[in-house]
Amino acid sequence: MPNQARNIEEQSKIAREAKFATLGRAMADEANAGRYPLGPIVEATTRRAQEQARASKETRFAALARQVGDAARAGTEVDPLILCLQELRRLELGPAKRG
Numbered sequence: 890m891p892n893q894a895r896n897i898e899e900q901s902k903i904a905r906e907a908k909f910a911t912l913g914r915a916m917a918d919e920a921n922a923g924r925y926p927l928g929p930i931v932e933a934t935t936r937r938a939q940e941q942a943r944a945s946k947e948t949r950f951a952a953l954a955r956q957v958g959d960a961a962r963a964g965t966e967v968d969p970l971i972l973c974l975q976e977l978r979r980l981e982l983g984p985a986k987r988g
Contacts, residue, residue, distance in 0.1 A: 949977055
């Protein structure tokens with residue numbers, strides 16, 4: 890299963906890179922045709938912002954998880970760190986849906 894997850898992750902990375910490459914080509918083609926490439930620029934801006942937000946969340950989760958590991962290894966309190974992880978996850982998931 891770890892290989893399958895790694896393959897999916899690699900395929901996703903390749904797809905993201907391909908999309909940005911496609912946007913770059915579209916920008917160049919539009920500019921070569923004498924047009925301002927507003928559409929591809931807007932899409933690249935949106936995709937990049939999403940990518941950075943996702944990376945920021947991943948970094949925060951990873952940092953907190955490392956801190957929990959360090960605290961547990963040192964025999965110190967992990968509950969405040971777990972609360973931080975819970976809050977980060979809650980923000981990531983958004984408000985709970987009511988049935």
